[in-house]
Amino acid sequence: MTAATEADAMVRPERDLVARVRAGESIACARMMTWAERGDARFAAVYGEFESELGRARRIGITGPPGAGKSTLVERLATHWRAQERTIGIVAVDPSSPFSGGALLGDRVRMSSLALDKGVFIRSMATRGVFGGLARATDDLADVLDLYDRDDILLETVGVGQSEVDVARSTDLTLVVLHPGGGDTIQAMKAGLMEVADVYVVNKADMPGLEQLVHQLTDTLDVRDVPLDERPPILTTVASSGEGVAELAERIDALDAERRASGKRDARRAANLRLRVRRIVEGRLQHDIWQESGLARTLDERVADGRTLSAYGLADEILNAYRERRNLEGPA
Amino acid sequence: MTAATEADAMVRPERDLVARVRAGESIACARMMTWAERGDARFAAVYGEFESELGRARRIGITGPPGAGKSTLVERLATHWRAQERTIGIVAVDPSSPFSGGALLGDRVRMSSLALDKGVFIRSMATRGVFGGLARATDDLADVLDLYDRDDILLETVGVGQSEVDVARSTDLTLVVLHPGGGDTIQAMKAGLMEVADVYVVNKADMPGLEQLVHQLTDTLDVRDVPLDERPPILTTVASSGEGVAELAERIDALDAERRASGKRDARRAANLRLRVRRIVEGRLQHDIWQESGLARTLDERVADGRTLSAYGLADEILNAYRERRNLEGPA
Numbered sequence: 097m098t099a100a101t102e103a104d105a106m107v108r109p110e111r112d113l114v115a116r117v118r119a120g121e122s123i124a125c126a127r128m129m130t131w132a133e134r135g136d137a138r139f140a141a142v143y144g145e146f147e148s149e150l151g152r153a154r155r156i157g158i159t160g161p162p163g164a165g166k167s168t169l170v171e172r173l174a175t176h177w178r179a180q181e182r183t184i185g186i187v188a189v190d191p192s193s194p195f196s197g198g199a200l201l202g203d204r205v206r207m208s209s210l211a212l213d214k215g216v217f218i219r220s221m222a223t224r225g226v227f228g229g230l231a232r233a234t235d236d237l238a239d240v241l242d243l244y245d246r247d248d249i250l251l252e253t254v255g256v257g258q259s260e261v262d263v264a265r266s267t268d269l270t271l272v273v274l275h276p277g278g279g280d281t282i283q284a285m286k287a288g289l290m291e292v293a294d295v296y297v298v299n300k301a302d303m304p305g306l307e308q309l310v311h312q313l314t315d316t317l318d319v320r321d322v323p324l325d326e327r328p329p330i331l332t333t334v335a336s337s338g339e340g341v342a343e344l345a346e347r348i349d350a351l352d353a354e355r356r357a358s359g360k361r362d363a364r365r366a367a368n369l370r371l372r373v374r375r376i377v378e379g380r381l382q383h384d385i386w387q388e389s390g391l392a393r394t395l396d397e398r399v400a401d402g403r404t405l406s407a408y409g410l411a412d413e414i415l416n417a418y419r420e421r422r423n424l425e426g427p428a
Numbered sequence: 429m430t431a432a433t434e435a436d437a438m439v440r441p442e443r444d445l446v447a448r449v450r451a452g453e454s455i456a457c458a459r460m461m462t463w464a465e466r467g468d469a470r471f472a473a474v475y476g477e478f479e480s481e482l483g484r485a486r487r488i489g490i491t492g493p494p495g496a497g498k499s500t501l502v503e504r505l506a507t508h509w510r511a512q513e514r515t516i517g518i519v520a521v522d523p524s525s526p527f528s529g530g531a532l533l534g535d536r537v538r539m540s541s542l543a544l545d546k547g548v549f550i551r552s553m554a555t556r557g558v559f560g561g562l563a564r565a566t567d568d569l570a571d572v573l574d575l576y577d578r579d580d581i582l583l584e585t586v587g588v589g590q591s592e593v594d595v596a597r598s599t600d601l602t603l604v605v606l607h608p609g610g611g612d613t614i615q616a617m618k619a620g621l622m623e624v625a626d627v628y629v630v631n632k633a634d635m636p637g638l639e640q641l642v643h644q645l646t647d648t649l650d651v652r653d654v655p656l657d658e659r660p661p662i663l664t665t666v667a668s669s670g671e672g673v674a675e676l677a678e679r680i681d682a683l684d685a686e687r688r689a690s691g692k693r694d695a696r697r698a699a700n701l702r703l704r705v706r707r708i709v710e711g712r713l714q715h716d717i718w719q720e721s722g723l724a725r726t727l728d729e730r731v732a733d734g735r736t737l738s739a740y741g742l743a744d745e746i747l748n749a750y751r752e753r754r755n756l757e758g759p760a
Contacts (some may be wrong), residue, residue: 104432140740147738152526298622369739370731374718376743377750381713386706399702406479407701408472411708418709422757 109242113147117243122217125244131218132236135379139236146243151365153185153242158252159264159289160384165299168335169273170252174210176345177248184210184220186240187234189253189263217241222289225356231262232375235368238266264292264367267363269352272328273297276305290316291330294351297344301332384419439620446477449575454549457576461551464568464729467711478575483697485574486684490584491596491621492605499630500667501605502584506542508677509580516542517573518550519566521585521595536659549573563594566698570598596624598700600685600693601678604660605629606645608637622648625660626683628674717750720759 116124
């Protein structure tokens with residue numbers, strides 16, 4: 097894209113944006129994602145124009161503890177599906193700073209072999225300072241990629257932490273990636289990863305400790321008394337060399353096809369929708385009370401005057417003020 | 429405590445609970461913590477009776493990636509301060525399952541050497557299903573321990589993930605515990621741990637890779653351009669043998685004394701209060717919309733009828749219904 101075209105793209109009316117994303121214009125896709133990430137009201141405003149077209153793309157979560165090799169695996173899976181002419185969207189949720197909002201030491205374009213392929217759209221997202229929470233934003237970014245006509249949407253996220261696990265849940269299918277020798281495996285499993293796994297991937301399978309990890313996984317499934325036919329399969333890969341990746345991709349294809357046929361995928365999407373609506377509603381209420389009603393400022397002033405240090409007393413004050421203001425304004 | 433006394437304790441009027449916690453009755457302390465954890469309205473109701481007494485205890489966060497040896501370090505620090513006749517409260521935030529709400533493979537009383545000491549009160553908390561979020565609950569548990577007249581309150585939490593890092597922030601002082609050879613160190617730092625650290629503890633300092641990790645830490649502080657006199661100190665420990673723990677404890681004592689004197693501690697407490705009030709308000713609003721207003725059920729029904737899959741459309745419906753109901757009821 098020339099500089100002139102790019103500048104032109106920036107000034108075109110917003111109402112065209114949906115059509116431009118639909119037509120596969122990458123700059124429009126990136127722009128709509130920025131709206132989504134920031135919780136820009138324009139995203140919600142245009143959502144109605146395309147919502148009925150959504151749901152075509154396959155959404156796959158890739159999660160696991162740090163160091164498991166998730167990014168490399170994502171790169172390999174994307175390459176596998178690209179070879180079948182499938183288009184790919186990747187959202188990589190980067191850990192970032194809670195105070196500065198910026199990623200530290202972040203290598204934002206790690207998936208370099210894919211970066212020049214127009215069939216692959218990569219978006220990196222900070223975990224902090226995202227309006228309305230991580231999972232809310234990830235859902236919206238995935239919708240944009242769906243509208244952008246991607247066949248597969250891969251959501252990569254660190255699988256330790258409450259918000260991060262939420263991201264892994266809002267998919268059609270989730271891989272939990274572990275690696276041998278990581279002392280943090282059991283911890284990662286305790287952090288809720290056991291339940292979000294549709295497939296276990298033991299990556300770095302050429303490292304010592306493979307059998308031990310597979311036994312550990314099997315034992316944990318035994319302890320939890322998961323019926324044999326409902327157990328997530330355990331597959332092994334060496335993402336760095338590509339070993340086992342084709343088998344993994346084919347297993348995902350088969351599992352997804354089976355779930356579409358059985359109605360399981362639709363049931364999961366309904367459950368995801370319920371959680372998603374909750375997140376949107378809560379995000380809006382928060383915006384309403386703190387920004388719209390100006391109570392963030394009131395709170396700052398009340399804390400600064402130092403006359404009370406009562407958390408619950410202040411909370412009552414703020415809530416009463418909010419309700420009064422809301423009632424004066426009448427129903428929205 | 430005999431069974432009779434225990435039964436008696438359970439039926440005594442709730443209004444005595446504050447006095448009983450204040451008097452050092454452990455069963456009352458545990459009970460009030462349960463109220464706090466569940467977001468029971470009785471906690472907020474009695475809060476006004478003791479809020480003015482709070483703030484005496486020192487609140488110390490211990491966080492870091494899984495496998496860094498945080499629990500062992502907490503045990504050692506507690507033992508150190510116990511030898512000085514200080515009373516200790518420990519809140520260990522366990523990773524747990526997002527679906528079942530229960531901890532998996534959890535060893536809830538890990539700190540066995542302290543378990544029989546009446547000067548140590550240990551509480552383990554799940555990370556999931558906690559009403560109003562992890563940080564909200566942890567703040568309240570710490571308040572109960574403060575009322576219970578603990579000198580030091582140690583909050584242990586896994587330092588990967590947004591909610592978990594929030595817990596680490598709501599303290600007077602936070603240790604970030606790392607260990608050599610953990611491939612996840614840089615990842616942990618990216619996840620926001622750099623900014624919450626008041627002291628870095630490189631634990632398992634007898635393992636290979638110590639120097640490399642210390643260099644890595646120093647380099648990261650260089651890159652971030654932190655002035656030399658504001659850099660968190662880096663201390664090394666071997667918690668399993670106790671090596672370096674006394675020095676660490678003394679450094680914490682000195683740092684805390686310095687911050688009290690300079691007013692930095694009060695400034696931090698004001699900032700923490702602001703965040704805490706936000707969390708309480710948001711938790712109440714959520715309870716109000718989903719439970720009180722019955723809209724959780726409305727949402728379930730709307731998703732189940734399958735006529736719309738529009739997340740933003742449903743969110744609008746729910747918010748409008750909420751505002752209508754609120755206005756009909758008048759101000760709270």
